[in-house]
Amino acid sequence: MPTAQKIMDPDQVRRALTRIAHEILERNKGVEDICLVGIRTRGAVLAARLKRAIEQIEGKPVNCGILDINLYRDDLTLISHQPAVRETLIDFDITGKAVILVDDVLFTGRTIRAALDALVDLGRPSCIQLAVLIDRGHRELPIRADFVGKNIPTARTQDVRVRLVESDGVDDDVVVEERRSV
Amino acid sequence: MTEWTQKHLLDLDDVSRDEIELVIETARSFKEVSAREVKKVPALRGKTVALLFFEPSTRTRVSFELAAKRLSADTLSIAASASSVTKGESVLDTALNIEAMNVDAMVVRHQASGVPQILAQGTKTVIINAGDGCRAHPTQALLDVFTMVDKLGPLDGKKVVIVGDILHSRVARSNISALLTMGAHVVVCGPSTLMPCGVEGLGVEVTTRIDRALDGADVVMALRMQKERQNELFLPSITEYIREFCITSERLKKARPTALVMHPGPTNRGVEIAADVADGAQSVILEQVTNGIAVRMAVLYLLLGRKTE
Numbered sequence: 001m002p003t004a005q006k007i008m009d010p011d012q013v014r015r016a017l018t019r020i021a022h023e024i025l026e027r028n029k030g031v032e033d034i035c036l037v038g039i040r041t042r043g044a045v046l047a048a049r050l051k052r053a054i055e056q057i058e059g060k061p062v063n064c065g066i067l068d069i070n071l072y073r074d075d076l077t078l079i080s081h082q083p084a085v086r087e088t089l090i091d092f093d094i095t096g097k098a099v100i101l102v103d104d105v106l107f108t109g110r111t112i113r114a115a116l117d118a119l120v121d122l123g124r125p126s127c128i129q130l131a132v133l134i135d136r137g138h139r140e141l142p143i144r145a146d147f148v149g150k151n152i153p154t155a156r157t158q159d160v161r162v163r164l165v166e167s168d169g170v171d172d173d174v175v176v177e178e179r180r181s182v
Numbered sequence: 183m184t185e186w187t188q189k190h191l192l193d194l195d196d197v198s199r200d201e202i203e204l205v206i207e208t209a210r211s212f213k214e215v216s217a218r219e220v221k222k223v224p225a226l227r228g229k230t231v232a233l234l235f236f237e238p239s240t241r242t243r244v245s246f247e248l249a250a251k252r253l254s255a256d257t258l259s260i261a262a263s264a265s266s267v268t269k270g271e272s273v274l275d276t277a278l279n280i281e282a283m284n285v286d287a288m289v290v291r292h293q294a295s296g297v298p299q300i301l302a303q304g305t306k307t308v309i310i311n312a313g314d315g316c317r318a319h320p321t322q323a324l325l326d327v328f329t330m331v332d333k334l335g336p337l338d339g340k341k342v343v344i345v346g347d348i349l350h351s352r353v354a355r356s357n358i359s360a361l362l363t364m365g366a367h368v369v370v371c372g373p374s375t376l377m378p379c380g381v382e383g384l385g386v387e388v389t390t391r392i393d394r395a396l397d398g399a400d401v402v403m404a405l406r407m408q409k410e411r412q413n414e415l416f417l418p419s420i421t422e423y424i425r426e427f428c429i430t431s432e433r434l435k436k437a438r439p440t441a442l443v444m445h446p447g448p449t450n451r452g453v454e455i456a457a458d459v460a461d462g463a464q465s466v467i468l469e470q471v472t473n474g475i476a477v478r479m480a481v482l483y484l485l486l487g488r489k490t491e
Contacts, residue, residue: 068211071223071253071483082488084204085211121220144190 007152007160010176013133016149017046020131021048021053023147024100031055034098034125035063040086043067043103045166046133052104065090065109068165072114088118095123098146106132109143134174136160152176184483189288190302190309194359195319202360206328208480215252216475225487226255231286236262236273236292241321241447241471243310246289249478255486258285273297281305286486290314298422308485316350322446323356325477326455327364329399329470333442338365343395343437345427346405346454347376349416351447354405358386372405372427375416393429399437403444404429404454420453430456434464450490464467 008016028034031054036115038047044066051064066089070076073083101115112130131147136154154160154176161175184200194202222271231250235243243259250257260280270345287308290298295315302309313319330337342361348354348370361368368386370377382388389395396402407423417423429443443455443465451457460467 071211071215071225072224076225076487077228077489079489082484085208085483087211087214089214117224121223122218 004175004177006173006175007134008150008172010165010172011130011175013149013164013172013174016133017049018053020147020149021050021057024050024129025057027052027129028098031058031060031062034095034100035065035092035094036100037065037067037090037094037115037119038102039111040066040162041167042162043101046104046131047100047102047166048166050100050131063092063097065092067115067118069111069114069118072117074110074114088122088139090122091122094119094125096126099125099128100131101128102131104164105147105160106130106135106143106148107138107160108142110152111141112143113141114180133162134160150174189485190298190311191320191481191485192298192302192309192311194320194323194356194363195318197320197360197363199363200366202324202327202363205477205480205484206331208484209324209328209476210332212252212479212483213476214307215479216472220252222252224254225483226250226253229253229255229287229486231255231257231482231486232280232281232285233259233312234277234280234288234290235260236290236447237313239313240293241474242291245471245474246248246310246312246321246478246482249475249482252475253321253482253487254478255286255482274300275303277301277307281307287482293418310481310485313352315352316355317352318356318359319352320356320360321474321478321481322353323360324481325470325474326353326357326403326444326446327360328477329444329473330366330442331364332457332473333466334400334466337361340366340400341369341398341402342367342401343368343371343391343399344403344405345371345395345429346407347416348372348381348405349376349378350408351405357403358384362386362458369395369399373417373423380439392433393436396433396436399441401442401444402429402434402437403446404449406448407450407454409453411451424453428452428456429459431459431462434459434462440464441481447449447471 036047038044051062054062068086068088070083070085129146132145133149135148135151159179183202189344247257289310289312291312295317298309298311344354373390445467
């Protein structure tokens, strides 16, 4: 049986996102030139929550979009299980904007690499910043997050599982567990 | 979530509803790619797609070529007239030579039914049928279904009417197969000489009366009437065909006001479809062409965008 350790509960997730929302506003001096882009699936959920938090704090609207990175993966020809491609929904111009890229877990950095390639195909942002709920280490590429909900030291043999009410239908939680043998 | 499991795309007879829906979902994403400023994603970088067109085609070949290029695959195009076929080489030998150059997929169009199957058995490469004889044209049917679902939602119980030369039409055959799988009510209409024997057995309604066919239709699909058929004694005359079956704006009034008018192209205006109908508000003929690229991107991605043995 895998031993699971609970890292975050709904309140901790909420507080972390509220803090990140403030940090994003502080760093960018307001909402004028920023937009949020969440990576499917859970990054998109988190981006939508950050949008609400930021709009509540500033009282001004922020653009928020959804990015599907599967077509930009570097392992498409290595994996036999093919990821389902979903639509990228970004209905605003990112050129000249500060794009806040949002994902749930930062691990090897390869997803973020794919997302960066996908973003520059859509326009030329003035800068791209990265916000993640969890940074679990073990980077394989020179990528770091600008905004982190929680740093969790993990072993490579472990999985970090994030569940969010919008995408998973259960209360928010973050759990670290031993990888299930396939 | 369904995964695509078949190695080739030869026809739609064994393709399930889940698989067709997977193609539609995937195509939706690719439609967005074609609308971008940078119309290219790196999903098939390093893959090579050979287009083997033993029968002339512009639309389908260009559509496959653009689809492959927008996925970053390399393409090479071989037309029958320029190939060694004219020097007596067999189709299989041509394919084996192309395969020896390490291509990942071959898109095949041939005037003879069954050639894609022969290549699928005789080579190790992924084969995509781009139309063989009178048998199948799977990507055309998939793009037709995608266009219908995009406009009308689920096709369960929707009345889809296919009008024209059903006998010689691979488009009709593949569409019947896909539409029945998707739960549509399919009606085929045309001169009895151009109706395949036993077509009722497939589960479609057959009629030679256009007004009855169009009554309450959700989709009206006209097929190209090949003028040569007149000389082959299938038709007394083209004039008679026009009088009995041409989709005119007057006849279209029988269909639902929201009915889609479709045509796989190339169109003979004034023969199977009146010009004002082809250009009318209900026509989605050019959208079919746009959607064709997205659907072919989806097919190429599903067949090649994973580990292949």
